[in-house]
Amino acid sequence: MAPTADFIEWFTHAGGYISPSAELREETHGLGLFATKAIAPDARLISTPFKLAITPALASASIEAVTGVAGASLTWPEGSEHAGEKWNERMLAAAYIGLHWVYADKGGEAPAALAHYPYIRALPPAADLTTPLFFSAEERQLLAGTNLAGAVADREREWGTESAVLRAVLKEDGLTWERYLAVATYLSSRAFPSHLLTLPDGQAQAPSTDAESYPVLLPGLDLLNHTRGQPILWLSSRIAGPGPDGTPIEAISFVAPAAIETGAEIFNNYGAKSNEALLLGYGFVLDANPDDTVVLRLGTGALPPDAKARLDAKGLDAVERFAVGRDGELPKQLLEVVRAMLGEDEHEHDHSDDEDDEHACYEAEEKGLNLELDVLGMLGQMIEDKLAKLKAGGVPGADAKVRPEVARLVKVYRDGQEAILTAALDKLGERVDRIEGLIDESPGCGCGC
Known part of the structure; x- marks a missing residue:
């Protein structure tokens, strides 16, 4: 039977x-x-x-x-x-x-x-x-x-x-x-x-x-x-x-x-x-899968004690995996983690005692915008490196024996990864342009310094 x-x-x-x-x-x-x-x-x-x-x-x-x-x-x-x-x-x-x-x-x-x-x-x-x-x-x-x-x-x-x-x-x-x-x-x-x-x-x-x-x-x-x-x-x-x-x-x-x-x-x-x-x-893929993602993980190495303290204070985990979807939008928590890693301790520039100090307010705003550029720059470099590595790999040798169905599965997978990383870079570029525009439009410090 x-x-x-x-x-x-x-x-x-x-x-x-x-x-x-x-x-x-x-x-x-x-x-x-x-x-x-x-x-x-x-x-x-x-x-x-x-x-x-x-x-x-x-x-x-x-x-x-x-x-x-x-x-x-x-x-x-x-x-x-x-x-x-x-x-x-x-x-x-x-x-x-x-x-x-x-x-x-x-x-x-x-x-x-x-x-x-x-x-x-x-x-x-x-x-x-x-x-x-x-x-x-x-x-x-x-x-x-x-x-x-x-x-x-x-x-x-x-x-x-x-x-x-x-x-x-x-x-x-x-x-x-x-x-x-x-x-x-x-x-x-x-x-x-x-x-x-x-x-x-x-x-x-x-x-x-x-x-x-x-x-x-x-x-x-x-x-x-x-x-x-x-x-x-x-x-x-x-x-x-x-x-x-x-x-x-x-x-x-x-x-x-x-x-x-x-x-x-x-x-x-x-x-x-x-x-x-x-x-x-499962051993299959979906063409143009709308649920597709790329998983990003920060290469944190040995974090400085102050950066680790900032992460701990905010309840953030630098080794967490972050999924980026088809739209290329980076998870908010990923941005928060990088801000905490690159930022200063809040008490180092605490101007809460003089909220009317225009110079202090301008300095805080300028530092915030520059920190955001640093965050986006770090993430952009990480994604560019990942995209370059993706594009450089996956090329079979001239005499490689690859089943056609396997080649198709991997191509669909790789194409999706490349599309998501490219979309993420585009989104980052748009954010950088907006922040640089804000900096250029800034009237400067009102105190005349």
């Missing part, structure tokens, strides 16, 4: 539901759900029983049942980076799913605790995953000069360390780095927040987001692809179970918030995300 058909049989047998007005179809971008006839608003499209969710609790219990390693022992070993800490959700999911592959390699009957084979066989193979950790070395060169280049290296180090811990604790060489990477990518691209697995008062309603949430895999619901701005409605409820008596089971359902035309794909909405976040976590 084909993986998709096998999955649907397993899914529906367990109580999963797919609308009879929809069908799974393989398209160029992968598997998707499409309307076979017009669907009215509020119609239930797909439901996943809670019991099919891959959660940390299920993973931990299954790992113990299969390997004999108690859930309490699924911790980082002594001498490791996080010695004594519990495994995170990603590590538990990778071990649980990875053990399915390990036992498939061995042949024969798998342990009953490994209950998600049809789902795992229906997941896209590693060869179809297009997040940057699946880029070749030559393809990664396309990211040179971008924030993403460093983020990919950081993620690879973090996940690689976690992968090694799994093998060390479970004593299972079949839990390879390649398999860990695949599961970690499924989790980053397909997971849902665990708060969906709640059933307040047993009534069908949107789940609460008050409780602390963590990523879980929900087979069936993750069939839906993403489109921006798509209204979505998730309902936790009891639905008719698969047995002859239809005993209700707990499930999370995706409900059509609006009418869907025949032949249209049924989409999920992952929320407003930049192309950097989409490429790193």
